[in-house]
Amino acid sequence: MxxxxxxxxxxxxxxxxxxxxxxxxxxxxxxxxxxxxxxxxxxxxxxxPDPDIALINKRLSQIDHKLLVLSGKGGVGKSTFTSMLSWALAADEELEVGAMDLDICGPSLPRMLGAEGELIHQSNSGWSPVYVADNLGLMSISFMLPDPDSAIIWRGAKKNGLIKQFLKDVNWGDHLDYLVVDTPPGTSDEHLSVTTYMKEVGIDGALIVTTPQEVALLDVRKEIDFCRKANIRILGLVENMSGFVCPSCKGESQIFKPTTGGGKQLCQDLNIPYLGAVPLDPRIGRACDSGESFFDSYADSPAATAILDVVDGLRDQVELSLNKLNLDN
Structure with a gap:
């Protein structure tokens, strides 16, 4: 020393x-x-060595699957998709699911999951997440703010400290099947911190969210490059807001034109799994604003079917990754 x-x-x-x-x-x-x-x-x-890493490893060892939701581009519906992924996984009553909101400057999962205004509780076993369903817990900095309109004006060191606390101090219970981590746009402090701190315990992989137009795909390519440099397996890409389905006539029209082939072509070019396309449905925004499960309220929507297909494909990729890991060992 x-x-x-x-x-x-x-x-x-x-x-x-x-x-x-x-x-x-x-x-x-x-x-x-x-x-x-x-x-x-x-x-x-x-x-x-950082002494907190051992505490993080011990806490996260009780979680079977750890998924990151990434984009690189803001406004593609990443947090919206995270909330729907969490609802979809929690629909299986045999699964215990946790959602972690790492968008520190713009936390939106509490509103989307119907937990706005809740407070977290601290005990000897750590911070208790807010449960929005019997098997779906949520952790967000939003629960710690005195005013929901308070701006978070933090430098990187303070952000990193909070992320470390989330990983080592949140008590998810004896066992968690899935931890879904929502991240902010870009490839900056939050992404580097969560991948560094979770490196030893392992991340199953990342779900990449994009919209069809080239201006979104430009940033998504950077996120894919980040995953490869950070050795994070890409479980697949989903193309969100892919066309608009009219709730009345069921007709579909393109809102964001895929000028370069959209997400499907990007997956072919970069050799990553394509999990599917989710059409725009204004009722998704309505469900998120009211903190309701979109699947419970609008199960007949083509978007609901598309999202559930993506979730099935994602779980298949997780199992393939697990089987490959077992074979390698």
């Missing part, structure tokens, strides 16, 4: 809210960003 330093060794006065040069957070706190002393303080921190 490196020797501790004193204030006289600092190259500049300590900033306001400085954690202190002898703190375990020295050089890493919000106040450290841009401070002339940052490198000096960081150099004094003990080097070695």
């Amino acid at each position: 490196a020797p501790s330093i004193t204030k006289t060794q600092l190259s500049a006065p300590e900033p306001e809210h400085c954690p202190g040069p002898e703190s375990e957070n020295a050089g890493k706190g919000d106040a450290c960003q841009g401070c002339p002393n940052q490198n000096v303080c960081e150099s004094q921190l003990p080097q070695g």
